[in-house]
Amino acid sequence: MDQSLFQFLPEFDPRHAKPEKACIKKLMFNDYGDKIMSSNNEGSLFVYQLDCQSRQMNKVPIFSLYENVDSKISDFDLVNSDNLICTISQKQKTVKVYDTLLPYSFGKQALAMEFKLKEATGNLVLANRRKQTLYTFNGRTGAMTELDMRKNLNVVNQYQLSKSEEVTAVCLNSREDTLVTGYKDGTVKIHSVDKYYEAVATPQKQLYQRESIDAFPLSGGKKGVVQRIKIHRGGLYASSQSGYLKLLRPNV
Numbered sequence: 300m301d302q303s304l305f306q307f308l309p310e311f312d313p314r315h316a317k318p319e320k321a322c323i324k325k326l327m328f329n330d331y332g333d334k335i336m337s338s339n340n341e342g343s344l345f346v347y348q349l350d351c352q353s354r355q356m357n358k359v360p361i362f363s364l365y366e367n368v369d370s371k372i373s374d375f376d377l378v379n380s381d382n383l384i385c386t387i388s389q390k391q392k393t394v395k396v397y398d399t400l401l402p403y404s405f406g407k408q409a410l411a412m413e414f415k416l417k418e419a420t421g422n423l424v425l426a427n428r429r430k431q432t433l434y435t436f437n438g439r440t441g442a443m444t445e446l447d448m449r450k451n452l453n454v455v456n457q458y459q460l461s462k463s464e465e466v467t468a469v470c471l472n473s474r475e476d477t478l479v480t481g482y483k484d485g486t487v488k489i490h491s492v493d494k495y496y497e498a499v500a501t502p503q504k505q506l507y508q509r510e511s512i513d514a515f516p517l518s519g520g521k522k523g524v525v526q527r528i529k530i531h532r533g534g535l536y537a538s539s540q541s542g543y544l545k546l547l548r549p550n551v
Contacts, residue, residue, distance in 0.1 A: 322340050324337075325374065330381065331380065334361075334399075335349055341371075343364060344363065345364075346361055346384075346399050371388060372388055373387050373423070374386070374387050374422060374423045376424055377426065378396060379428065382399045382400045383397070384396070384397050384399055385397075385424050385433055386424065387421045389422045392415060392421070393413060393414065394413070394433060394452060395410060395412065396412040396448070397409045398411050412452050414452035423466065423468075425471060427471060427492065429474070431447070431448045432445050432446060433445070436460075436466045436469060436480075437466075439465050441462060441463070442457065442460070443459075443506075444456075444457050445457070456495070458504050459504075460506065461480075461482060464482040464483050464484045464486065465483040467524055468525045468526060468527050469481070469528070470529055470530055471530075473530070475492070476492055476493055477489060477490070477530075478490040479530065479535060479551070481525025485513065485514055485515030485517070485523035485524065486514065486525070487512045487525060487547060488510070488511050488512070489512075489548075491509060492506065494506070494507035515539040515541070515543060515545075523539040524539060524540035524541075525538075525539060526538045530551055533550045534549050535547045
């Protein structure tokens, strides 16, 4: 994994890989299981075609975004079942939607939509297919922005999820009506994306919070930073930066 999926690129010599940069950061499949998408710590993203019968992966990516082209992708998600992906760049303060069926070039034919984050940077992005919206998260401030894909990524709402703790992980359930967020202090919160209320002390709206779980409490003077959260067959799982994995709730 040290050489990431860069090792399959014909023009790249894996002996020159830098493990601290080329390590895979995120990996996901499309809904059909015949494409695999990966991003690395260098900020690049690749899409590979899989042969489900032979269980072989094409060594040349069918779509790629390099660091020098898209300036360090912080996170990405699959917008539909197959070809549309959304990315967020913390450095550029942008959210973009790409059609991976089109070849990316300097002409940017594959770029379908783009939104500039004016007020703050963003480090996480999540697509809600049911609502046809994107959620962008400014981890440091605990803020979340909802963008409407049907209106060229216009801002729908802005929410304040946390006032003091950094958002480090996010996921939706299969019905896409429940949002789960993980924080730097080891807390996991469960929200309803269809319910919110107006807060008096802040201009941002507040999502209705169903539950707050102290998943990885302070231990030995170290915070149990939530690294990943996932809902699988109704169960809520979370992992910490210190290497722990827990089933937090059997049914969410």
